Amino acid sequence: MGEMFCFQCEQTVGCSGCTGRAGVCGKEAETALLQDELTGALVALAEMVRQKPGVRTDAVDDLAMESLFATLTNVDFDDAEIKRLTECVHAEKSRIAETSGVVNAPDFLMRNLWDAQEDIRSLKSLILFGLRGVAAYAYHAAVLEYRDEAVSAFIYEGLAAIASDMGQDELLPLVLKVGEVNLACMEMLDKANTETFGTPSPTEVTMSVEPGPFIVVTGHDLHDLKLLLEQTQGSGVNVYTHGEILPAHAYPELKKYENLKGNFGTAWQNQRKEFDSLPAPILFTTNCLMPPAPSYSDRVYTTGVVAYPEMAHIGADKDFSALIEQAKELGGYAEEQTFAGVNGGTTLMTGFGHGAVLSVADTVVDAVKQGAISHFFLVGGCDGAKPGRNYYTDFVKQAPEDSIILTLACGKYRFNDLDLGTIGGLPRIMDMGQCNDAYSAIRVAVALAEAFECGVNDLPLTLVLSWYEQKAVCILLTLLHLGIKDIYLGPTLPAFVSPGVLSVLVDAFGIRPISTPEEDLAAICG
Template sequence: MSEMFCFQCEQTANGTGCKYAGVCGKSAATSNAQDELTCALIALANAANKAGRSKKTDSLIVDGLFMTVTNVNFDTTRINQFKDEAIAEKNRLAEEIPVPAAKSLFDGDKDIVSLRSTLLFGMRGMAAYAHHAGVLGLFDDEVNAWFYKGLPALLTEHSVDEWLSLLMEFGQVNLKCMALLDKANTGTYGTPEPTKVTCNIEKGPFIVVSGHDLHDLYEILEQTKDKGVNIYTHGEMLPAHAYPELKKFPHLKGNFGTAWQNQQKEFDNIPAPILFTTNCLMPPKRSYADRVFTTSVVGYPGIAHVKVDSNGKKDFTDIINKALELGGYAEDRHMSGINGGDTLTTGFGRGAVLSAADKIIEAVKTGALRHIFLVGGCDGARPGRNYYTEFVKQTPKDTAVLTLACGKFRFNDLDLGEIGGLPRVMDMGQCNDAYSAIEVAVALAKAFDCGVNDLPLTLVLSWYEQKAVCILLTLLSLGIKNIYLGPTLPAFISDNVLNLLIEKFSIKPISTPEADLKAILG
């Protein structure tokens, strides 16, 4: 049996690392191919530093790193083809530069491996954001250039202080990348508006669109106009309903299901096709594998893949025909979130929240709003994530909860009432929208003439994959302290590195909702 080593996600086997197959479903061959691709990208960065980078090298590095994020690509053949393309470009630029051995990524002193892995996984997350912005035509030269610094740094000797400095520098660059993506999304589709979204499904043909890529959703909405096919979002695509240029399509009907880790149950025998535009793909069950489609860097062996043509367009005809063939449900179907609610509200990005800043500031000053919690991040299957549901349920009525990313599906169908005319639970969007939360915190700190750490604001985060890593590094680079992190701490963080983060940033592992709320509120 071939072996692998992967500890980049939260659900890793035994909390230490997957050795024979990924808990995510990837094979040892796929995992090893992803490590080899990473090393090919390191060599390509070195070659480009010597001979000059280009749009092609930028694209190979960004898409190649994104392809190695958890639950993105399970297709070993495609990963190897991409690796070969990266090596060919490396050879064209500087043939003499070697491709490092894959084992070098995770060999050596465990604290150095920990720091190296943290930087690698952070760059994988930033690559995802850079990819999304690039699809919409926006690029940042400083962001792209940093990959050519960060990748070679992985296999260069550094002191612990130098590693920490690199991680903080990366966090600042990732902030620019998140700002770039925010500009790309809002500039293309408008500023998100608070919007109610149904969980119910109308009878007739429909398509479910999962992932994060708003451009793919827009294209499929355009191509299904007047076709009698409704469109439903899934998982992290839920916030798309809040964008004016997307919500104007009357056949964008609602949201199907809950968070990504429930898809094998929720998609069982679904009478409709599903398009996966980015990560969050799980190995499809037989009952619906024939109706799953992937696109972009996503892939799974034997699953239909929608490609981009020479003009940069995607043809979704096969998905549309599959929807018409399957026919959808014969009658309207009532569905709900985890807690039984059938309506979700999204669209509380920084535009919506800051437009109500005067109300929020006044409520804080008068004591009507005692505390704000940001409870957000990735969801996952590991036991213990119900902590976030219970935490939100137990927050006092004079507190508000901002949320983002798919972790919100643990509680976003709860009706916890209002405070100051705003719902107590406000969905700020995808994990991609963490920039909105940062901007809100900075704006409130400015209004109160204090630092972010002095605000009545606490971050309670759940992590799963590599985009959570890059967001956390950005928050730490901004000096934000006392972040509660769970449900388990990253396996790639060694004890010494954890102690360093606790000492410098007061990172706090979650305990129980009751104990943590008491510690926060006193």
Template structure:
């Protein structure tokens, strides 16, 4: 196998025998084969569009299945076998529709004519062969290969955001069209380095639109987040834990557990759900938050006294001690876990009622969330005045993904050392390194503001753009430093969006992506001053100089 899509890839180079995430070589090969089939589907979808044919099922399927290949989402080979065959079936149906509409014979590439094998073992071998062919044909130019991988991984990030947005009724054909075009382009060996740089920046532009759609879906459905205090303790009673990012599935579970005596707790990236008015007001049994970041679940899940629902990434290989009470949804999967369909949570509810739950109230501190764009911009005048009066010297956006690899204590140490006249904005699961720290206030404004999930990166971008507009300067002239941590492919899409917007001086860590070649990183450094993190003291001094 060969996989270098996440930050924890072995030795910072690539996983060759077994995935650091727990993915085995067979699943890796099936994922590569699925992407190959989606590239063929993309070629056909592009041709179909020229004749006015848009297949919504194929569009959504492309995003759903790309999402399933994102790190720590799906490890079940059976799911990928089904996805592969469905991708080819959708492709062939679209080819037939295109022929009947155009009455023209179209010469399809071998990619669009590919046929999957019958057995799982043969599919795995096809995946390995295709992976080798893709690497060997692309790696003649290491820098172009680097950008191809960057585009592929960024597409996976877009797919995740588009999947959630579509669930909430927010779609844009430009997003789907770009996904098909970029997938089909991966097989090209004729495009120049400049062509691939432009595709990567176009990906950043499309991701911005995709995040805008998701933001509209969340806020139109649940209201704009408001600053909310969330207990980290527990209430006596039955309990269900919900992890991931999917607000729609969370609400469905909340509806199905009304008047059952079951309390719902969030985990990981679900923490910001407490800040949405239509969730916290309509469902008083949405009680509190349990645990920290995704990589700690194997320590935290065994002692949670109820079932656990994984709505999206990040799923770690479950331990036997709690495997029988973990349930998956949508693109998430692990062999042997119960997968829920049609948003039916009956099995989860039955399990919760059969388990002890919390036998007494558990007192603990509370944390604040809900400082999304409307909340922050609602007090923009206060923020601007505080900056002009010298009360706020600098803003630090310290956000991104968390992970288990060493070096991530940098982010908690940096936040602890941020001077008292500076504000820290944060989002995504990287905040769990410091989300429960009391940094105090500046002029009534909290010094630590949780913007939300990684899915809420659009909010953080809009805050920065609005502040720049208020001060009549470019974003790069604001007293703002972006210090980002990355782990998986949504972070790749977000970084490309920031570069598309021309934002410079971003610090990235804890390590640089293994798929970024030295020359490509040099190019980004020269154009955008993108740089790796160093030490908290050095970086703080540089940001405040």
């Protein structure tokens, strides 16, 4: 077995890449190499599909989405499952070769990408990692039976480019096309979620846990949560959200379940501490799984694409009975427990998606025109463990009192329990939802630009983003595709963005690394 090379997330060793026997995320070298083999097989599959698009089926598209999703950071640590997916890709390649006359393409060797010229490697990595994020969102939409032909087709186009001999001038437009396609994908997922679960509305969520048995659900998948709520209804087992699934409380078709009680804990990187003595099982529905500590590993359940060796996995039948029975056996807390966020707050607000915000658009526009609101900040993205992320807490605390903070994804846990008051009846912190709900932020920004008859870049709006994994990459590419400039990005810049490519992005879009809250606010507010 060789040594791994992985630099797709923010917390790589030395901000350059994880090598040797294991990554910072806990992924072993063998697992990383197997994920490279899976990716190489997908690239070859894409080359074949591109030759004869008619060989595509929903099953092939689903396999490509699931396989890409499995290679995201903190999703699939199970070597056997990764091998199974690779075998499925090989089976599809053989089927296509036998039925279509297309030559069975050899698997692409990912080492050819990692050893490529620096700027070529950087651009292709942006495409690949962005595609992984797109695939995750497409997967969630497909679960709800929503698909977009352009999104599905582009997955193959992007993958095939990894093995191509394209130069920088050809690759850069394709990088931005990842952002364009991701916008369509996020729009599709927004439609899937709202048409299935209703339009989110502002909702206060408690961080207290009632006495009695309960289950904690983490990840992003709203459909899995709904199925669990159905199966626990009337059983005496309550359900609490964790991490990125907090916005579920704002959806009418989910909040109607009386056993959906509140939110437990904070962002994903705190799970080993928060789950340590938890008298309840935990269900992981998507990425954000860390290697479970022995103190709670017997209480971890995975489902969907998420997998970890020797952890209980709930298959496609979505039978949560074992999880429910363990919750009853553990019994939960004997008395109500009140927990707090990182700043001491005991309640959280969520549900400020585009439907809610645009319903009061006139109020927002009037507040700006009258000088009550001076600036909008979108402060959000991924959270993580690396030092320096307290920047986002301090930034929000120091933001002008007449500014509005829009937020989304798990980065909000740095400050979403703060009480910053209101402006004109509007809360100063508005949680727009999960990472994919960046679509809501885009909808709101476009609507404000139309109201003020200006471009988005002319609005009193600044994006201050944190990143960790590949969904953040595709969202950044979407913002660049839309031409949004002067984005502040941190806590560190991606290791896979070469100095040459960074120079292009800085020149074209004004991307800048965060410095200190004081310096950045002074530059923004003048």
